Amino acid sequence: MSDKKRRHRHKKNGGKSFIILPIIFLFGTYLVLYLALAPSFSTVFSAVGLIFSDNEKDYSTEYENIFVPVSENSTLPTVTKEDNQTYVKIDAVEYPNYGNQFGELIIEDCGIDNKLFFGDGEVALRNGVGIYNGSFVPGYGGTILVAGHNNTYFNGLKYAEKGQTVVIRTSYGNYEYRITDTAVKKATDRSAYDLNADYENLIMYTCYPFDELGLTDYRFFVYAEYVSGTPIDKSTEEGE
Amino acid sequence: MAKKPFSSRVRNAVFILLSFLLTLILFMISICTVFEATLFNSEFIFDNMNSSNYFIDKRDEITTSLIDLGYASGLDEKFFDGFVDEIMISDDTREYLDNYYSGKGAKIDATEFKQSFNTKLDSYIEENNIKNVNGNSRDKLVNKAAQIYRASLEIPLFSRFSAYFLTAKNAMPFVIVALLALAVIICLVLYFANKWKHRTVKYICYATSGAFLALGIIPAYLMLSGKISHINLDSRALYNMFVQSANSVCVAVLFISLFLLLVSLGLYFLYRRMYKKVGG
Numbered sequence: 001m002s003d004k005k006r007r008h009r010h011k012k013n014g015g016k017s018f019i020i021l022p023i024i025f026l027f028g029t030y031l032v033l034y035l036a037l038a039p040s041f042s043t044v045f046s047a048v049g050l051i052f053s054d055n056e057k058d059y060s061t062e063y064e065n066i067f068v069p070v071s072e073n074s075t076l077p078t079v080t081k082e083d084n085q086t087y088v089k090i091d092a093v094e095y096p097n098y099g100n101q102f103g104e105l106i107i108e109d110c111g112i113d114n115k116l117f118f119g120d121g122e123v124a125l126r127n128g129v130g131i132y133n134g135s136f137v138p139g140y141g142g143t144i145l146v147a148g149h150n151n152t153y154f155n156g157l158k159y160a161e162k163g164q165t166v167v168i169r170t171s172y173g174n175y176e177y178r179i180t181d182t183a184v185k186k187a188t189d190r191s192a193y194d195l196n197a198d199y200e201n202l203i204m205y206t207c208y209p210f211d212e213l214g215l216t217d218y219r220f221f222v223y224a225e226y227v228s229g230t231p232i233d234k235s236t237e238e239g240e
Numbered sequence: 241m242a243k244k245p246f247s248s249r250v251r252n253a254v255f256i257l258l259s260f261l262l263t264l265i266l267f268m269i270s271i272c273t274v275f276e277a278t279l280f281n282s283e284f285i286f287d288n289m290n291s292s293n294y295f296i297d298k299r300d301e302i303t304t305s306l307i308d309l310g311y312a313s314g315l316d317e318k319f320f321d322g323f324v325d326e327i328m329i330s331d332d333t334r335e336y337l338d339n340y341y342s343g344k345g346a347k348i349d350a351t352e353f354k355q356s357f358n359t360k361l362d363s364y365i366e367e368n369n370i371k372n373v374n375g376n377s378r379d380k381l382v383n384k385a386a387q388i389y390r391a392s393l394e395i396p397l398f399s400r401f402s403a404y405f406l407t408a409k410n411a412m413p414f415v416i417v418a419l420l421a422l423a424v425i426i427c428l429v430l431y432f433a434n435k436w437k438h439r440t441v442k443y444i445c446y447a448t449s450g451a452f453l454a455l456g457i458i459p460a461y462l463m464l465s466g467k468i469s470h471i472n473l474d475s476r477a478l479y480n481m482f483v484q485s486a487n488s489v490c491v492a493v494l495f496i497s498l499f500l501l502l503v504s505l506g507l508y509f510l511y512r513r514m515y516k517k518v519g520g
Contacts (some may be wrong), residue, residue: 018445018508025263025450026457032264052282052470059476122308149311213314213370214377215384239384 063123065101066094067115068171076173079233087233088139094174100132103170105146105204107179110156116168120147129153129204131202135195138168138175139232143197146204150220154206160222166202168229175229177202183221184208192221200226255430262426262447267454269419270496272412278489280409282341284333285485290482295326295333297477302329302392306385313381323356324389333393343406346399350386357385362520395478397454438514445507448500456497459490 022112037044070076077089096102096118103116105128115128118137124130129148148154167179185192193203201224208220278284306320321357332348340346363383367371398405430440462468468486473479 018442018449021259021446022263022449022453022504025260025446026453028456029264029267029450051472052467053472055471056481057472058470059479122305126308126311151314152311191465196325207312209372211314212372212374212377213365213381214374215309215380216374216377217380 014198043061043092054059061123063099063101063127064097064118066096067103067104067169070167070171070173076212078230081233081235086230088172088230090233090235093139093232095137099123101128103138103168106167106169107156107160107164109161109164110159112154112156114148114153116146116170125149125153136200137232138202139169139173139200139229140234141198141200141231143195144168144200144202144211145193146202148204148206149205150208154204155210157204157206157220157222160204160227165227166204166224168202172232173230176227177224178227179222179224183223184218185221187217187219188221192219196201200231202226249275251433255433255439256446258426258430259443259446260450262423262430262444263454264451265419265423265426266447266451266500268456269416269423270451270493270500272416272419274489274492274496275408276412276416278485278492280341280412282337284488285481286337288485289330289333289481292477292480294477294481295330297480298329298333298392299324299326301427302389302479303387305392309381309385309388313377313384314370315364315381319360323360324353324447328352329393336393337461340398340402341409346394346402348390348393350390353389354382354386359501392475397472436518438511438518441511441514445504449504449506452497452500452504455493455500459494459497462486462490463494487490 034041077092078086079089080086094102098119099117099121100119101115101117104114105116106113115156117124117128117130119133120130125148129146131137132145132147138144148157150157160179160182162179162181164179166179168175168177183192187207192205204222204224205219207216208218209216210220274280302324303320306323307317309315310317310319332350332353336346336348361378364370427440427444430443431437434443468490469483471479471482471486473482
């Protein structure tokens with residue numbers, strides 16, 4: 001082979017290797033990294049999955065309002081069951097997400113007429129009162145635990161008395177409750193409410209004493225029993 | 241066509257392996273250098289805080305949280321007007337970062353905050369003639385406010401990883417020096433083991449090109465996928481600071497990657513020139 005030909009072949013191969021080898025090195029580098037970090041990969045990926053979401057976080061402090069008042073003469077899709085009780089069809093109920101305003105809570109005798117939120121986070125309590133998200137929405141047949149600040153939206157609870165009427169209005173129906181009792185209990189007293197009750201009942205609470213400056217150790221509880229309002233049909237959910 | 245002798249092929253394979261090792265080392269040196277200049281440098285974090293409006297956003301966030309606390313404890317919104325300012329936050333953050341990076345711990349000193357809060361609370365009680373004040377409730381309020389302030393200024397996971405962080409930070413300069421020494425040794429081996437010096441240049445060029453690709457792919461992926469902006473942080477101030485810092489880190493990696501590309505191109509043309517000289 002002549003010198004010229006050998007040089008030409010060498011030149012050709014050398015040119016290719018300047019592209020192919022760096023690409024092989026690229027994959028090689030990540031293969032080595034993969035092998036070195038493999039034992040901690042699942043932990044790292046789980047952590048990354050928790051830290052990163054599919055969309056950018058929304059930092060808006062605005063809340064979503066899904067409350068559309070039900071007028072007195074409007075008809076909601078209902079179903080009558082074997083026990084002759086009428087229920088709101090599950091399809092007609094738009095369950096709120098955490099932080100949504102989905103109703104109103106009114107106690108005329110106490111001068112309370114507040115927006116009702118699902119969840120008792122900062123945004124909710126800044127704008128009204130909120131249902132603890134570990135309790136139930138009205139009509140579901142469980143305990144509805146509502147919190148509010150004693151210096152703002154639940155200040156009127158200090159006028160709460162036995163027999164007064166509480167109205168909760170939602171997009172799927174209006175519910176009425178009657179106050180049965182009030183009590184002052186320690187903030188840490190778990191016996192003040194029963195979240196596992198199998199009957200509909202309303203518990204409202206706020207800090208106590210009212211109008212005191214500072215963070216108090218006590219809570220003022222107002223207990224109310226269910227009077228009227230169409231319950232939600234849960235049969236589809238329960239697979240009956 | 242004459243086949244290359246076996247020994248020549250083995251030599252070539254060994255040099256390519258050394259070249260790959262050099263790629264790995266250059267890749268690690270670059271990553272370590274970026275870490276040293278960014279994550280392990282409190283000035284970098286502080287500069288990004290300044291340029292991402294961190295202190296102003298933090299002031300607003302803390303004020304909002306304190307106003308919420310005020311709703312729960314009978315304090316008017318006006319009480320918190322101008323109570324927390326960005327200078328106070330900036331000073332406390334500076335101290336927090338300095339302590340953390342010097343290994344003194346990751347704690348926010350809220351003593352000054354508590355004193356200001358107590359003083360303002362006394363004036364508020366006097367001005368509004370408030371009688372219903374319980375010492376215990378008041379203490380709880382002040383402590384809760386200080387806790388909100390401290391929690392707002394703390395950077396998540398900083399304290400949790402402080403031991404690993406400090407170990408890595410202290411070891412980093414030595415790691416970089418060791419890696420540099422290794423890189424130099426490999427270059428010397430390539431230089432002295434090759435009779436034809438253009439081949440040394442060729443193998444180093446493979447290594448820098450490989451490092452350029454391996455390094456450039458990270459920021460390219462992160463920046464094109466927009467993954468950084470999908471981080472889930474509760475604080476908007478922290479989010480802005482994180483996104484800005486992460487983008488700066490990506491740009492730094494990209495710059496090193498581009499530098500390696502330039503070096504590779506330079507080495508390639510040098511190789512061509514030397515090869516022509518030898519061949520011609």
